[in-house]
Amino acid sequence: MPCTVIVGAFWGDEGKGKIISYLALKDEPDFCVRTGSVNAAHTVWLEGKRYALHMVPAAFVYDKCRLLIGAGANVHVAKFLEEVEATNVKNRIGIDQQASIIEEKHSIQDKSNAHLKGIGTTGWGVGPAIEERVRRTAKLARDIPELKPYLTDVALEVNDALDNGKSVILEGTQGFMLSLFHGTYPYVTGRDTSASAICSEAGVGPTRVDEVLIVFKSFMTRVGAGPMPGELTKEEAIKRGWFETAAGTGRDRRSAPFNFEIAKRAVKINGATQAALTKLDSVFPQSRGARNYEELPSEAKQFITEIEKQTGIPIVLIGTGPEALDIIDRRK
Ligand code: IMP
Ligand code: MG
8 A cells, every 4th residue: 555545534533543553553654644733633552552642643653654744734833842752753753844833823813713612623723823824924834943853845755755666644634524625614624634635735646645544433423513413412422432532622522323424425525445443342342352353243243344335445444442453454
């Protein structure tokens, strides 16, 4: 899989961090490019330690992977430097010189704007930072002295790498239903979150992509306001073991059963070629820790077969527990 795009199917928090960390350990990709901004937290469990990454690509777990932040991304300087330290990736991480900068004033704008509060923004200021970029008054990574050691041309690095047969993961953030263009507007984030947009933010043309891997969770969750078909009460969510709080903001996540119509639409519009399904053990507890498909209870297998039938793509990775390696890998 020389060039793989990872995209979330729902409202974020599908478990992209887990899937990317697994692929990093298993496939040892040469490059991983993160897109989006600090509002998205990707959770990675490694050797019993939990990382909630807002800036550093989730493939950091493979120590030879070159980590990059694309030109379309918005960089929170303090968070970036803090995470570089925590993950010890100083010598192998780069930021595109044209990535824009998200500042404290943007966060204040997010928090003081009643309309944005109504949407339930994460409060990091990503929307206001993007507004500033569109106005063409934004600071870019190349304007920040502390970022000098990290500056690079990400698009050029990645395309040269692909020319030389290297493998690349393009790390999407958030989920398709939060897309500014294709999601539940106005209850969306400030950018397009689709597979095409992930390529655009990284600077990779559509003909260079080999696989679009869409990440489903076995049930759906959403933080913030906006429609959610089949939403459960908090009590019901707790009873089913589906109640979660957000990795980034600590807010309650709303939850609902897996929705086939949403899944089909997401597969179609993202041009997904394969899927991952996380948290199978939250819906079918007997699946916990399984690493072979044969070990799964028959209801779990039926659920997987039904998703494959309805979406028309194979589920190649199945998450059965929190650790990066708690995965059933059905790839050849
Ligand atoms: P904003 O992107 O911070 O402006 O938030 C807009 C909406 O997207 C809110 O409903 C947020 O809860 C949601 N959102 C933004 N980023 C994420 C994420 O990474 N995971 C889940 N929800 C998110
Ligand atoms: Mg998240």
